[in-house]
Amino acid sequence: MKLSEAILLGSTILAPKPGVQFVAEKQEGCALGMAAIANGCTYGPPQDPEKGESRRTIGTAGVWGEWVKKQVARPCSCWFFVPRKMQIQEIIAHIFDRHIAGEKKDWTIDELAKWVESVEPQMPKIEAIDGGVRITVPEGCRLTQIEIGIPGILGHEQTDGGQGPIPSGLSSEEKV
Numbered sequence: 001m002k003l004s005e006a007i008l009l010g011s012t013i014l015a016p017k018p019g020v021q022f023v024a025e026k027q028e029g030c031a032l033g034m035a036a037i038a039n040g041c042t043y044g045p046p047q048d049p050e051k052g053e054s055r056r057t058i059g060t061a062g063v064w065g066e067w068v069k070k071q072v073a074r075p076c077s078c079w080f081f082v083p084r085k086m087q088i089q090e091i092i093a094h095i096f097d098r099h100i101a102g103e104k105k106d107w108t109i110d111e112l113a114k115w116v117e118s119v120e121p122q123m124p125k126i127e128a129i130d131g132g133v134r135i136t137v138p139e140g141c142r143l144t145q146i147e148i149g150i151p152g153i154l155g156h157e158q159t160d161g162g163q164g165p166i167p168s169g170l171s172s173e174e175k176v
């Protein structure tokens with residue numbers, strides 16, 4: 001599950017609670033706690049944060065990957081006393097604490113999930129198309145799209161030559 005999806009799913013499980021990931025007795029927590037619970041994680045006794053990690057976001061990279069520690073521009077318009085660039089996980093905590101469950105209330109959990117989706121690693125998209133399957137992988141990869149036809153079964157013609165059929169949409173330079 002992607003973090004953005006887990007935040008939305010978890011928001012239907014936990015009651016919103018700013019400033020803390022998860023309160024077991026009350027089933028409350030922040031967006032990071034909501035996502036972790038939706039992902040099937042459990043919370044143990046308090047631990048010391050690792051280097052580059054704060055107590056507020058502890059364990060998040062271990063669940064979702066190191067990308068949550070990437071520094072990006074903060075998407076809100078808070079004043080200068082909040083750094084312009086922050087770790088993604090710190091931004092999620094900040095948006096939740098101040099803008100969703102905190103005093104500002106100018107963001108919704110859906111808007112936060114949308115923002116997370118814009119910064120999280122995208123999964124390859126697999127879809128059925130006429131005569132085969134299309135797999136689209138995120139930008140930045142050498143191969144961005146491949147279509148695999150199934151000759152003779154789903155409408156693709158067999159070619160006549162001595163060679164085997166070349167699936168439609170797969171040019172020779174794209175062949176792996």
Ligand SMILES: [Zn+2]
Pocket residue numbers: 076077078082094095098099
């Ligand atoms: Zn803010």
